[in-house]
Amino acid sequence: MAEPFVGGEYVEVTGMGRISVVDPASGEEVDTVPLCGDEEVDRAVESAREALAGWQGMPASRRGEILAEAARAVMERRDELAPLLTAEQGKPLREARIEIRRFVLTLEHYAGLAKNIRGGYVPDLDEGAYGMILRRPLGVVGAIVPWNFPTTLLGNKLGPALITGNAVVAKPAETTPLTTLRIAGIMHEAGLPAGVFNVVTGDGPTTGQALVEHPLVxxxxxxxxxxxxxxxAALAAGELxxxxxxxxxxxxxxxCDDADLDRAASAASVGRFFNCGQACLAVKRLYVFESVAEELVEKLVGKVKKLRVGPGTEEGVMIGPLHTPRQRELVEGQVEDAVSSGAEVLAGGKRPDGREKGNFYEPTLLLEPSHDSRVAMEEVFGPALPIWKVSDLDEAIERANSSVYGLGSSIWTRDxxxxxxxxxxxxxxYTWINSPQIVYDELPFGGWKQSGYGKEHGIEALEYYTETKSVVVRRSS
Incomplete structure (x- = not known):
């Protein structure tokens, strides 16, 4: 049985019962973790608070060295971690290895920025006075991470938080806590001080809310x-x-009509169906100029029909199961609604034959559903892609902006x-031009509209884990 990681060790807690972690490909239990409540969360937060003085007092360059060493240790254990990630999340082993590598690269990126954390100096504020702008860590940071990319999205928070001198209490999704717990132990073994990175397990309403509302976070x-x-956001706003x-x-x-259609079709296929379509930055709506729509769709259908669906541990599998039965049912409902609104199913649209166990669903292409259908209005978090024909760029952009979301986007054109x-x-x-949807640590990433606020990645992320303080210094003579 897996246990929370607090103060540099795995601690056995009574909690409020245990949560079963289930393999999405088989429905079998992988392990259990405790449902942590107020007491367990408080213990983790206190551990983080106690670690702050030593971690903040350390030179930033030394924090960078420790973080880099911890990242290398995780990479050395990738072949151990990837099967665990596949077992709890469902993704193919190849994608699990990519995800572990992505986590490591993000930590290494922020370790390299350690010497770039700077304040400011303002001369001649007044006669005999100058100003300084100090940049200080916030303190204890709560990191709440979802199930689709449990390590990648942890790294986005852990890297900038730790390098700026904060301590972290992470709560992974209740369905994918195991890899995170193991990584915490590996990083501590590699030299990350006790209490700097803690992990509590549980659900959102209980554990997540306790973490957000804790007065020291x-x-x-x-x-x-x-x-x-x-x-x-409402909970956090209560204490600002x-x-x-x-x-x-x-x-x-x-x-567009001048695009490289082979590359565009490949980008649409990978961009939609990687991780079984369960990605915030997946391609979720495809708008194609009318004059090239038939050719582009033909190429895309050909690619999608070659995608092999199955358990992530099977050789050659490119699409694993959806993470939970509920997630599959949600996607099925969205597809059914699209068909009822007039969409033509070009590929998929059903559960694969011979896969009675697991949450499998065929990669699906839907041509011309209604613009007020669920696949147009909602986020589709699974392997289904709606396609619409448009007359020109103005119509395409108008349709693109019709969503309440504003996370990522892409365009293919030679113009x-x-x-x-x-x-x-x-x-x-984010907008990609003639490029697959790859997020780079060097560039800031964050959503517009109902896709959120604040930035991850880039040096800009450091601003969200620090406070600035103004200091006036007046010379004595």
Missing amino acids: RKVAFTGSTPVGRKL KRATLELGGSDPMIV LDRATEAAERIEAG
Whole structure:
């Protein structure tokens, strides 16, 4: 039985019962973890608070060295961690290895920024006086991480939080806590001081709420759905806590009549169906110029029909199961609604034959559902992609901006003017031009509209884990 990681060790707690962690491919129990309540969360937060003085008092360069060493230790254990991630989340082993590597790269990136944390100096404020701008850590940070990329999205929070001198209490999703717990132990073994990184387990209403409301937690970093993000923001606002919210998305992809259609079709397939479509930044709406729609759709259908569905441990599998039965039912309902609104099913649209166990669903393409159907209006968190034909760039951008979400977006065109116009007009925090949907640590990432606020990645993320303080110094003579 797995246990929370607090103060540099795994601690056995009574909690409020235990939660079963289930393999999405088989429905079998992998392990159990405790449902932590107020007492367990308080213990973890106190451990983080006690660690703050030593961690903050350490030179930033030394924090960077420790973080880099901890990241290397995780990478050395990737072959141990990847099967555990596949077992609890469902993704193919290849994708699990990619995710562990992505976590490590993010920690290494922020370890390298350790010497770039700077304040400021303002001369001649007044006669005989100058000013300093100090940058200080916030204190204890609560990191609440979802189930779709439990390690990648942890790294987005852990890297900037730790390098700026904060201590972290993480709460992974109740369905995917195991890899996070193991990583915490590995990082401590590699030299991360006790209490700097703690992990509590449990659900959102109990454990997550206790963490957000704890009076010693000064910042909450959350990735998840927009409805849950709204509730979390309200809780954090009660004590004016800092919050970074990376929420839902319904990312549009525009394919113009001058695009490289082979590359665009590949990007649409990977961008939609990676991780079984369970990604905030997945391609979720495809708008294609009418003159090339038939050709692009033909290429895309060909690619999608080659995608093999099955357990993540099977050789050659490219799409694993959806994470939970409820998630599959949600996607099925969205597809059924699209078909009832007039959509043509070009591929998929059903559970695969011969896969009675597990939460499997075929990769699905839907042509021309209604613009007020659920797949157009809601976030589709699974392997279904709606496709619409558009007459020109103006119509494509208008449709792209019709969503309440504004996370990512992409356009495929050889025309620099079109690309520039799309980058300027699409209401999203990220736009890829002739590029697959890869997020880079060097660039700030965050949503517009109901996709959240605050930035992860980039040096900008450091601002969300520090406070600035102004100091006036007057010379004595």
